[in-house]
Amino acid sequence: MEFDDKIPIYYQIKQYIYQEIIVNHLAPGDKLPAVRQLALTLTVNVNTIQRALSELINEGILESKRGRGNFVTTDVATLTDLKHRVVEEQLALMYDRLADLQIAPEDMVAYLTDYIAKRKEQAQA
Amino acid sequence: MTTLLTVANLTYKRNLKTILEDLNLTLEPNQIVGLLGANGAGKTTLMRLIAGAATSYHGTIRLGDQGTPAERKAIVSFSEQVAGVNDNRRLVNIADFYDHVYPDFDMANFRKLATDLGLGLDQRFNQLSRGNHQKFVVAIALSRHAKLYLLDEPFNGIDSMSRKKIVSSIIEWKPEMATILVSDHHVTDIANILDAVAVVKDHTIVDQKKADEIRENNGQSIEDYYESFYAEGETDND
Numbered sequence: 404m405e406f407d408d409k410i411p412i413y414y415q416i417k418q419y420i421y422q423e424i425i426v427n428h429l430a431p432g433d434k435l436p437a438v439r440q441l442a443l444t445l446t447v448n449v450n451t452i453q454r455a456l457s458e459l460i461n462e463g464i465l466e467s468k469r470g471r472g473n474f475v476t477t478d479v480a481t482l483t484d485l486k487h488r489v490v491e492e493q494l495a496l497m498y499d500r501l502a503d504l505q506i507a508p509e510d511m512v513a514y515l516t517d518y519i520a521k522r523k524e525q526a527q528a
Numbered sequence: 529m530t531t532l533l534t535v536a537n538l539t540y541k542r543n544l545k546t547i548l549e550d551l552n553l554t555l556e557p558n559q560i561v562g563l564l565g566a567n568g569a570g571k572t573t574l575m576r577l578i579a580g581a582a583t584s585y586h587g588t589i590r591l592g593d594q595g596t597p598a599e600r601k602a603i604v605s606f607s608e609q610v611a612g613v614n615d616n617r618r619l620v621n622i623a624d625f626y627d628h629v630y631p632d633f634d635m636a637n638f639r640k641l642a643t644d645l646g647l648g649l650d651q652r653f654n655q656l657s658r659g660n661h662q663k664f665v666v667a668i669a670l671s672r673h674a675k676l677y678l679l680d681e682p683f684n685g686i687d688s689m690s691r692k693k694i695v696s697s698i699i700e701w702k703p704e705m706a707t708i709l710v711s712d713h714h715v716t717d718i719a720n721i722l723d724a725v726a727v728v729k730d731h732t733i734v735d736q737k738k739a740d741e742i743r744e745n746n747g748q749s750i751e752d753y754y755e756s757f758y759a760e761g762e763t764d765n766d
Contacts, residue, residue: 408720412720412739412740439700446692446696446699446720448723451740
């Protein structure tokens with residue numbers, strides 16, 4: 404995994420795990436790899452993995468079972484919230500950029516609709 | 529958190545030349561810390577002093593409750609002690625030698641490390657490539673059950689595949705509560721695995737910071753942070 408060295412690594416690992424959960428590479432109830440294995444896979448420090456995981460546990464995204472490891476929560480509401488939160492963060496970035504360009508909200512919708520149509524065409528070509 | 533290593537007001541002169549002056553450094557247990565500085569800034573000398581390999585200094589060096597150089601030597605694993613071996617023995621024979629010298633040397637771990645790193649133990653030391661030389665030095669250093677590991681420029685002049693393997697070995701083989709101090713003058717090699725960095729310049733440590741604080745509070749990469757100390761003036765860094 405490529406990291407942006409200007410952003411805390413633990414934060415980027417959290418985003419990575421969010422994504423793995425949202426796209427169902429990590430399904431509800433799945434066990435995460437051991438901490439040291441994750442550190443090796445992502446080529447980061449064990450402490451960094453531990454910090455990311457403990458924040459995910461505090462957020463209720465992961466459940467820590469003593470002696471057995473960390474598991475993705477099976478709580479549907481928490482997972483739905485997570486997806487909304489992550490999508491909204493991306494939308495917020497786009498909204499702010501377009502607002503900086505003084506695009507009105509209703510025009511944003513039009514631009515986005517056109518753009519989606521264009522991407523669909525490109526995908527079919 | 530209890531402190532693992534305390535270096536306070538350390539001054540070291542050799543032949544009337546000041547190598548280190550009024551240097552302070554604190555290391556906690558269970559950390560990987562980058563010791564960053566240009567060539568000739570004093571990184572190796574500092575490691576030699578911490579390891580107990582150089583003794584005529586002024587100031588304090590304490591590792592846990594161990595104060596004397598001889599006591600420190602027994603619980604610090606320093607990579608330079610390996611690099612000094614210049615002979616045509618096979619790697620397995622050199623490892624046997626360390627197995628006899630250090631009670632905390634773990635031959636089984638050494639063999640696993642060598643396998644992970646792709647090191648053939650029948651090779652002769654003086655015929656190793658640069659990359660394999662560095663891998664061997666790191667494998668020997670990490671095969672001791674020490675409290676503090678000092679790795680002096682393990683990435684100096686090696687290819688990216690060897691570097692990746694050494695980085696993986698550091699992650700995999702660091703004992704839980706041990707600390708690794710790794711010196712480098714090209715921090716991008718190891719920025720992702722560092723808990724903290726200490727910058728050496730002008731014979732002393734000019735700053736010591738946690739890696740994520742640099743990113744979170746300064747919005748800087750570790751490299752930008754490090755280079756900011758060398759930005760103006762002399763160009764002795766490469």
